[in-house]
Amino acid sequence: MQNRNSYKKIEDFLSDESFQRWVRRNEDLTHWEEWTLESTERAKLVEEARLWILAMKVEETEISNEETQLALQKTWESIAQSNKRSPIKVIWQSNWFKSAAAMIVIGLTTLIYFTSETKIATNTTITYQELVEKDSDGLIEQTNNSDKPQLITLSDASSVLLQPKSKLSYPKTFTGNERKVYLSGEGFFEISKDPKKPFYVYANETITKVYGTSFRVVAYSNQPNVEVLVRTGKVKVSSNQDIKNAPIEEVMLLPNQAARFLRKKLLFEKILDITQDKPLLATTNSIEQLSFEFKDIPVSQIFRTIEQGYLVSIDYPTEKLNSCYLTTSLSDEPLPEKLKIICESLGNNTRYEMNGNHIIIISNGCN
Amino acid sequence: MDKLRTNNEKLSDSTLWNQLRSGDEEAFSLLFERYYSPLVNYGKTLMSESDIVKDCVQDVFVNIWSYRYKLNDAIAIRAYLLSCVRKRIARYHEREHIFSKVKDVDSLDFLFDFSIEEQLIADETMAIKVQQLNRLINYLPTRQKEALYLRYHQGLSVEQVAEVLNMNYQSTKNLLHRAILQLRKDFPISVLALFVEFSINH
Numbered sequence: 110m111q112n113r114n115s116y117k118k119i120e121d122f123l124s125d126e127s128f129q130r131w132v133r134r135n136e137d138l139t140h141w142e143e144w145t146l147e148s149t150e151r152a153k154l155v156e157e158a159r160l161w162i163l164a165m166k167v168e169e170t171e172i173s174n175e176e177t178q179l180a181l182q183k184t185w186e187s188i189a190q191s192n193k194r195s196p197i198k199v200i201w202q203s204n205w206f207k208s209a210a211a212m213i214v215i216g217l218t219t220l221i222y223f224t225s226e227t228k229i230a231t232n233t234t235i236t237y238q239e240l241v242e243k244d245s246d247g248l249i250e251q252t253n254n255s256d257k258p259q260l261i262t263l264s265d266a267s268s269v270l271l272q273p274k275s276k277l278s279y280p281k282t283f284t285g286n287e288r289k290v291y292l293s294g295e296g297f298f299e300i301s302k303d304p305k306k307p308f309y310v311y312a313n314e315t316i317t318k319v320y321g322t323s324f325r326v327v328a329y330s331n332q333p334n335v336e337v338l339v340r341t342g343k344v345k346v347s348s349n350q351d352i353k354n355a356p357i358e359e360v361m362l363l364p365n366q367a368a369r370f371l372r373k374k375l376l377f378e379k380i381l382d383i384t385q386d387k388p389l390l391a392t393t394n395s396i397e398q399l400s401f402e403f404k405d406i407p408v409s410q411i412f413r414t415i416e417q418g419y420l421v422s423i424d425y426p427t428e429k430l431n432s433c434y435l436t437t438s439l440s441d442e443p444l445p446e447k448l449k450i451i452c453e454s455l456g457n458n459t460r461y462e463m464n465g466n467h468i469i470i471i472s473n474g475c476n
Numbered sequence: 477m478d479k480l481r482t483n484n485e486k487l488s489d490s491t492l493w494n495q496l497r498s499g500d501e502e503a504f505s506l507l508f509e510r511y512y513s514p515l516v517n518y519g520k521t522l523m524s525e526s527d528i529v530k531d532c533v534q535d536v537f538v539n540i541w542s543y544r545y546k547l548n549d550a551i552a553i554r555a556y557l558l559s560c561v562r563k564r565i566a567r568y569h570e571r572e573h574i575f576s577k578v579k580d581v582d583s584l585d586f587l588f589d590f591s592i593e594e595q596l597i598a599d600e601t602m603a604i605k606v607q608q609l610n611r612l613i614n615y616l617p618t619r620q621k622e623a624l625y626l627r628y629h630q631g632l633s634v635e636q637v638a639e640v641l642n643m644n645y646q647s648t649k650n651l652l653h654r655a656i657l658q659l660r661k662d663f664p665i666s667v668l669a670l671f672v673e674f675s676i677n678h
Contacts (some may be wrong), residue, residue: 133596161609164592165590165624165628166590167590172512180508184538187534187535187543188541191542217636
């Protein structure tokens with residue numbers, strides 16, 4: 110605040126809280142009275158400012174505590190109602206989600222429609238290098254030059270399996286209200302749950318936002334499309350706002366939905382049912398693009414993943430296995446081994462039979 | 477939670493705001509308790525139906541919660557809330573008058589009249605002066621009156637007043653200054669003669 114000795118206008122006094130208190134309530138902790146009497150010029154100004162305050166009373170009715178509490182209650186009810194209207198949030202808040210840590214598999218896959226010489230409009234592409242340079246935090250970069258996935262543990266206890274020929278940049282420790290990493294190539298992410306700190310994967314021109322889950326991202330720089338594929342849960346994918354002369358595109362994805370980002374046109378195509386989309390289905394059938402890291406997942410979901418990954422059909426007693434959840438890592442197991450591990454986890458009474466591409470699970474339920 | 481509540485008085489707006497932004501329900505409730513009454517009072521200066529004003533203020537809070545993860549930090553909370561209430565009421569008017577007269581946020585009328593601090597007035601001469609001044613203030617264009625209210629009653633800075641009124645800084649500064657200058661011109665010389673020369677010269 111300005112020193113009162115330099116007050117020259119009525120405005121200066123009117124906006125001085127301690128002056129207001131002195132006039133209104135005769136509180137004179139800072140000795141306005143003495144100060145005023147120090148000069149006649151000052152006294153005149155003070156007198157006029159006082160008139161202004163006296164003439165500008167604001168009469169308000171204080172709302173009682175009880176009424177405020179009722180209003181607050183009503184507000185929470187409206188919030189609950191507005192949540193109900195949105196099906197996305199219902200899924201998000203259902204017991205299934207509360208009891209089971211969500212698994213989301215996002216495949217950011219790129220389809221090669223053209224040869225590798227395809228020219229992607231260069232002025233609108235965003236490269237991994239640009240993204241990393243922009244981030245002001247000191248980033249650590251890991252490059253996987255080996256021929257096996259490489260495990261990276263992040264400061265928030267999240268882990269990333271980085272595929273060969275891929276790069277990941279991330280801060281040594283996540284600070285602030287966001288967790289941001291930058292990917293070139295492919296990685297399998299297992300993100301620790303923290304609703305207060307959303308996790309972002311920047312890959313090419315897209316940004317994928319989650320609050321805590323596991324998913325796979327594949328984004329190579331020399332391919333024309335980016336596809337995001339969701340199995341369960343909710344994911345937001347948007348275009349990077351830094352793309353020159355382009356509005357931000359945004360897609361919210363629910364289970365079995367997908368988005369295809371056309372890098373040339375800078376647009377998302379939303380695919381409402383991945384099973385109806387042939388190019389996409391071709392990529393989902395590829396086992397490399399599925400995650401077999403399961404964390405508290407209904408066994409029915411695990412079977413569905415296996416069905417899609419191996420192009421098989423699985424019959425199982427739906428009701429008996431209704432409330433069975435599994436936490437298991439099946440990534441590096443061949444199909445028979447996967448089925449064996451699942452059956453052992455469910456209990457002694459469970460076994461499987463396999464006839465060609467048809468699998469039957471025999472079970473009395475889990476304990 | 478209880479700890480937060482007992483420390484209510486000590487927690488600054490911005491602390492609560494940041495907790496709210498990260499999804500803290502208790503922080504949301506505390507901010508609501510702190511601001512509900514002043515916001516309803518401000519709303520009533522723009523619209524006479526107090527039930528609708530209360531609904532509007534509650535809607536503002538519903539939206540704040542819905543978009544909590546997208547809210548900015550480092551904002552002046554009071555100014556932000558006042559501005560939300562103003563926009564909300566403008567939108568209400570807009571809907572109500574969609575077929576007759578559109579009211580946007582810039583043409584909201586400030587309906588409030590300042591009153592007089594009767595009990596603080598010592599003598600007759602002063603009473604007359606204050607009454608005259610009060611009448612002149614209440615005759616000001618509504619926008620100038622609202623700027624005065626926000627600046628000197630709500631204690632907003634000139635920048636914040638500008639934001640709430642959806643104006644740029646310089647015009648807001650001029651608006652506030654003109655309001656006071658205008659009154660000094662209108663105010664009977666006999667009453668203010670002493671001050672006029674002083675203030676004009678500065």
